[in-house]
Amino acid sequence: MTVVTAAAEPRPTIADHTTLLPGDEPVRILGTDQASTIDSGLVRGLYRQLVLGRRFNRQVTALTKQGRLAVYPSTTGQEACQVGAAAVLGPQDWLFPTYRDTLSVVLRGVDPVETLTLLRGDWHTGYDSRVHRVAPLCTPLATHCPHAVGLAHAARLRGDDVVTLALVGDGATSEGDFHEALNFAAVYQSPTVFFVQNNRYAISVPLSKQTAAPSLAHKGIGYGIPGVLVDGNDVLAVHTVLTEAMERARAGGGPTLVEALTYRIDAHTNADDATRYRTDDEVAFWQERDPVTLLERHLRETGMLDSDTERRARDAAEEMAADLRTRLGVDATPDPMDLFRHVYAEQTPQLREQQTRLAAELAAESELAGGGQ
Template identity: 50%
Template sequence: MTIDVPTSRSDRSLPQLQPVSFIGANGQPTDVPTDGLRIPSDRTLLGLYQKMVQIRRFEAQVTHLTRQGRLATYPSAAGQEAIEVGATTALAPGDWLFPTYRDTAALLTRGVPVTEILSAFRGDWHCGFDPNEYHTSPAATPLATQTLHATGFAMAAKLKGEDACTLTFLGDGASSEGDTHEAFNFASVWQTPTVFVLANNQYAISTPLREQSNATMLADRAAGYGMPGLRVDGNDIAAVFAAVTAALERARAGEGPTLIECLTYRMESHTNSDDPTKYREAEEVEHWKQFDPIDRLEKHLRSAGVLNDERAAEITASAEELATSVRDAMNTEAKVDPSELFDYVYANPRANLVAQQAKLEAELAAAGRS
């Protein structure tokens, strides 16, 4: 079964190519050319399946917490787990990840604890975790800024002679930003070890792809910068993992950056404050459900004999344990030190700021809260 590729408004665009895919929506091997990529072993795929199941349950739990007022606005990546899990798993421990606000699944895959990931959605002033500990940058909210960060970091690593690649995610909307094109050009000119993973989920908030770009394939943009570009089925985690693995191998060999367009669909709203029924039809969402990344991989693993009911139940139980830990953590009031308000404002605090801090501390002491 093949994915319906969105069409362009122009007949002048390049031909549409079926994305690289190993596993079809029915769980069976596809007959799509795989560009020489190596399919991961079923053992590797089983581990990826478990991570996706856990993250799908995590996403559902977080959505419930936002509705309960325990967390602020949250951008779900449900349906896009294959891209984030597959790409992030391909990274080496010494590589660096540069995520966006929607890439919570990538942070979980990278090993960042749930409490540290979600602290930002509770209003904490910091990103919630130490970037150096997980080789992961704080998630970027402004569109496309992370592409520049990933490129610059990779350039620095190259100059220092470090064996480190960078990987960054961006969406179809961010691909139209000027920062993205600057990053593509710089990365290609200086041959930085950078992998750009473009999650084409068909919408930039409420703007469909056909109104964002007149190109049929966003991966074609790579040619304009003199770097390889590849389009893969973003709902086939085997294809994502294989493509990113190959791109990282190129980067480590000094062959520069790669752009990988992952064709997928945003199953949920842009954030929990968005109403997607105002700009897309229910039939469209139903159509894309048949390409669900978890369902197709489960069919494949069962067919291959590496997943049975008992193992599936164990994986589901582990996902429930994760959801429970999220509930327990987020239903506990965060302990906030009011004095943190004055930290990191100035290297050398000004007199008025010192006076304000002293006044606050005096008031807290008088209230017995010092």
């Protein structure tokens, strides 16, 4: 029998593809022998960031309840993922966060108040994306994934050493843009790492109603992308797995899909009531696996957590929290005329006319306010 083949194209054989599948168990390092092999300076640094991260989530949640922010989607319980994501980026790399990933943006070095600009209810994204190499917080689910692919592809075309890291949640893996991004990344072999924080819920919808796949990391193989499953509350495992994925991308090995198993301890946002769709027992189960506690336990067991290290970590976190209280306590004063300034590089005559109308309304308002005195 003659086997007819299409024009010969170099592709891996089907047998090779089994290496694209995630392991049966998520990668774990804490509680294993491997934990002691990791550089103690790195571990202490990750600990300080976890403590800072937890304090950030607590403080911003409190400020939101006091009305200082319009909304806050918290990452309490997911700090290991946020810390790991920020820590593996080189200065030249780009982070593509969602609205829930403010902590990773802050840990990337962006000013926290600038990071929270949109969530305060202001009209713009706050930080300068080009300066920090952090894309704007993305609200429409998974739509930033193709951006991460496009930027990495552009950088590679220019011969620049840039890896992009796209953060998404479990719900967003059902969106078409997630799949299109994986496919483009695989076809272009773009240096992009997709990091899914599977926190078990898309607002109220549990993972069981989101997918029938064995894991979200399994979604990689359909595109020819390796999928890796990691314990998302084990900061050492998250850091190790993401570092490997970033290095692979940097070396020209193409994209990786990493799924971290974690849990959203808080509700979706301050406006959500999580008791309507999950049990206290479930939350308690995950609190037992709290990422900060897990690392602290490891540090205590290995004698790495002296009182000085702990105190300095907590002091830094309190200092950040105090700064947040001070600066977010001051009302932002957005200029209404800014609504028109950046819609176009070249203003249209119609917008010029509307701008003039608003300016007149503002002038009348201020005259009225002045005249009342």
